[in-house]
Amino acid sequence: MSTIESGTLTGRSLHLSFGSNHVLRGIDLHVERGTTASVIGPSGSGKSTLLRVLNRLIEPDQGDILLDGRSVLKDNPDELRRRIGMVFQQFNLFPHKTVVDNVSLALRKLRGMSADEARAKALAQLDQVGLKHKAEVRPANLSGGQQQRVAIARALAMDPEVMFFDEATSALDPELVKGVLALMADLATAGMTMVVVTHEMGFSRNVSDTVTFMDGGVVVESGPPAAIFDNAQTPRLKSFLSDVL
């Protein structure tokens, strides 16, 4: 095991059931600081649930979650989630607030910044995703791709140690996917620790450092992209890849 630095995220034998439905059956996932781990697999394999367990939007039944090598299960989950940014398939921007207010809300209310400070930081973050000129409009007036970039800016504004992407491009029209993926790739290059649940095999292969293939609530295979995409070992991964590639 390599040395654990700040921003390193580990899930250990995570289990979760909804009633009789055993969604996660002992998941292990280790994401080194500054690396990108993509999680692939068929729908219903537990990928999105895994992300929600890792930031404790859903509490695991069993297992442990470590950030920087320390278990965070005893921490206040709200505190934990301030350290982990999350981007959703459906963007989930707050429609009653302007773009800049979407980004600055948590800065003001959770980081205790003044309105001016928060606004300045939010505008800088929007500039980074190329949407500073849209600061005063409502999310409904933006395209899906723009909304997703605002959602990314909203998560980044909190200076997270880790970023989660839950099928961030699945709800976008094909023409808009590229811009969002490019932004995610930039983040990866800049050294952000990321866990990316995705159906974009090109992104998974080209940008991620490790790829985890999940099916039926277990990790079937995990390794560097080349090993997963060019040298699949299990029939399940082979059949999945032949379906999606």
Place this chain on the structure above:
Amino acid sequence: MNAFEQLLQTFFDWEAMASVLPELLTVGLPNTLILAISSGVIGTVLGMILAVMGISRNRALRWAARVYTDIFRGVPAVVIILLIGIGLSPLFRQLTGSTSPFPMGILALSLMAAAYIGEIFRSGIQSVEKGQLEASRALGFSYHSSMQLVVIPQGVRRVLPALVNQFISLIKESSLIYFLGLLASERELFRIGNDAAGNTGNLSPLIAAAVLYLCLTVPLTHLVNYIDNRLRMGKREKPEPDDIAARIGEGAKT
């Protein structure tokens, strides 16, 4: 006098209307407004409390809100007004020395309005997509902050038209206060119109009262329609063609 003239005389005796109008405007209208506005405000506050109880994770709170709502929505308004207005007035008089039926009348109207408004708010809050709460929690907000900052404001906005409808009902229901017995200075629109109709044996004063009710409710009805349109269509803000979206294609606009 033919039948038509008689009808006209019964409903549209201008003199009878003119003679009751000053009292309608100086006594009836203010009293109706006092009753409707104060019970509207109190009902809204209580309704919000009921709505939050109704979606609470605590089963006892949900149950209490449910029982309250069922009772106050299920019993005729006049029954509640009589029970509270007459039943509680001796206690109120002992505590405050006041003999005015207004406080207990307002209480009764507020308690009824709260049951309806609570349901309106609850349905609005529950119509907000789950992703909104999830996104807010993912940012690190607590459940309560998320509800307060993200979910409830959206839910309330969606039900503003229904809420205004409820205010219209309250203006009309305030007339039921007359069952509690009002001093001359306490009479609201209906009672003044009704008294004048009784004294003159002509219904025109009631028509005058009805017209004043319409002056209050019709603008509100139009306000409902305006809010409804505004909520559905959004602010009249032209979506600018975005540089990136425009470059990539039409799909951006959907």
